[in-house]
Amino acid sequence: MKKKIIVIGCGFAGVFAAKKLCSFGKAVEVTVIDKKGTFDFLPMLPDVISRDIDPGYLAYPISELSRGLGFDFINEEVRSVDLENNTVSCSQRSLGYDYLIICSGSQTNFYGNNEIQANAYKLDDVKDAGVIYKRLGRDDFDTLLVTGGGYTGVEIATAAKVYLRKRLIKKRIILVERAPSILGQLPEWMKRYAVKNLKDLGIDILVNTAIEKADGDTVSLSSKESFGNAMLIWAAGVRTADFVQKINAEKNPQGRIKVDEFLRLRDNCFIAGDCANVLHKKAFLRMAVQFSIYQALSAAENIIRNIKGKGLLKYKPIDLGFIVPMANNNSCGNILGMKVTGGPATLLHFCMCIYRSLGLKNKLGVIKDLLQGGAK
């Protein structure tokens, strides 16, 4: 009897899990479920804005992956999983499984504030990047507020600045952060580097400040300052999908589920990527492409071993480092324990992006657009 394996989510973790599982051949029947029809290359979303990257090059049809790798694709949203009865419920059907890998990533967290959600932009997928690009181009606002001083907020603020600067549009851009500093967990030198770069670009930074209200025209801050005719981009945190939040398991405040050393929640349910909370050397791993991919490969390998009756292997993360990309090419980061800044840091970021892009057409398209639209 073929083993039925369901992979929820076709981002980095889902693609690599499906690829590995399909390589096991006829003994398994792999079904991938995703609410979108495309695999979206998230790390380059800000570059759609700053470097005029065609969003089409960042999206890869899952139906093509399905044909190439040999899995069934269901283009529906997962609403709930029943771990006791091994069932996944989607918008239009329910499916049974022998093994499940949850790879549904994370999404912008509006912390239940529906008014802000309705009036702010977010950057979760390729479509969102195109929407922000178009709105900036309409040039119909006075102030741009970006909230959330983590990697994504910093990237978006610099991307918007470069976009407007190229088109000679003058706007005030403000990065708003609730904590006492931006890039909270990062080393001091990196924070100083990023703050200086933002200031040199003319981006104002407000720390110890939160967005209190956004009614579609006016954005009000906890400092009692308010901005009329404002555009707001919300990058103040992420959370896991609703169905993950509903699973009865130990989770962190973002809803990432704590897994064991084999990436299991239970014997036949594995979790990989942004929605897995993986403890390593007394700290939990950050959300990043490299961890998503290797967790997925490790979880898939363990399913194959389990089917073959072999013992499971522990997931051993290797941290190659990270870059905070900034659109004027003054990026900074730490790769293999070494400080990298400026152009070389930006170049390393794009090398990773091109290497990890899916499909030759997308890789070549990204290279072409990068060469044409590099930061000016």
Ligand SMILES: Cc1cc2nc3c(=O)[nH]c(=O)nc-3n(C[C@H](O)[C@H](O)[C@H](O)COP(=O)(O)OP(=O)(O)OC[C@H]3O[C@@H](n4cnc5c(N)ncnc54)[C@H](O)[C@@H]3O)c2cc1C
């Ligand atoms: C703007 C931005 C820039 C980033 N830059 C970097 C970077 O430079 N370097 C880096 O390492 N990381 C970066 N990241 C983080 C990185 O993209 C994530 O860590 C990575 O994408 C996680 O992979 P994943 O497979 O877990 O989730 P994702 O890639 O988010 O994929 C999850 C998939 O699950 C699907 N899904 C979600 N909910 C459901 C549901 N209910 N039903 C069906 N399908 C569902 C989604 O549609 C999606 O296709 C960035 C992220 C963003 C947003």
